[in-house]
Ligand SMILES: [Zn+2]
């Protein structure tokens with residue numbers, strides 16, 4: 001860390017003491033508990049490249065850098081919940097626009113001026129960035145900075161909580177929204193009840209801290225929204241998709257009380273053993289409602305996945321045997337060509353896929369390959 005401080009001092013021309021006062025140490029005990037150099041620091045992810053592992057923890061605002069007389073990195077650009085520059089209303093940049101490498105400041109040393117990509121020497125002050133004009137983003141970002149500065153945050157029913165716990169809960173909620181098998185359902189539910197389209201194009205990665213600023217911004221917007229009236233909105237979302245405490249709490253010892261208590265006290269564990277009688281009455285209810293007792297219909301009624309459903313459910317008509325009723329999905333093919341291909345295929349008594357395969361083989365000369 002000391003060599004980094006010295007490096008930054010040389011790099012930015014700032015007084016050594018001044019930088020020492022403004023290292024990550026100031027967030028110790030507020031943003032993260034103990035930094036033994038091994039564990040992951042919530043909201044302060046690593047930056048750079050370690051063999052094949054890329055970490056995108058260092059962000060920059062290209063406009064700030066372009067304006068700087070002596071370009072330097074702002075400490076807050078390292079915070080995972082920062083996604084946009086408040087001064088310039090642009091998204092932060094966390095990877096080289098030219099070669100997609102993460103910012104790796106320690107290795108960029110050899111470049112003479114400005115902040116440049118360690119690999120291709122791209123000058124980051126030239127990076128183009130989309131505008132961020134979403135007021136909510138700046139409001140939430142400002143709020144989180146205030147929590148960090150003051151050392152506590154307001155957490156709905158639980159009142160004032162220590163910043164460390166506040167950020168830990170935020171990271172748990174963020175993680176639930178970003179990855180795992182419930183993330184999509186949660187996002188859809190929140191977007192629907194908020195009346196806006198669900199965030200799209202969020203890659204399914206486990207290292208959620210490596211999501212780019214745009215993805216983090218959209219997920220943080222949701223996560224902060226859930227923190228606002230803790231735990232009510234959060235519990236509402238969990239109930240809507242039938243989440244139970246065991247889905248939400250993996251490690252009780254590492255779970256802050258305000259999360260643990262809200263979840264354990266308000267969400268019921270579903271009945272795991274489903275008797276034949278309950279199944280029979282679910283089937284009866286479905287039929288009484290004039291619906292077929294398909295798997296989805298029964299699941300909707302019982303809200304617990306159980307083998308009993310598969311034993312009692314009628315086969316769904318949506319699942320036709322292979323080759324029947326399947327639609328042909330090929331982006332970029334015009335509707336009239338699709339229609340013509342379907343017609344030609346049915347004329348030849350073939351399913352569309354097989355027919356297209358044959359036709360393309362003819363055109364590309366791959367006739368004899370298969
Ligand atoms: Zn800026």
Ligand SMILES: [Zn+2]
Nearest residue numbers: 096099117120
């Ligand atoms: Zn590059």
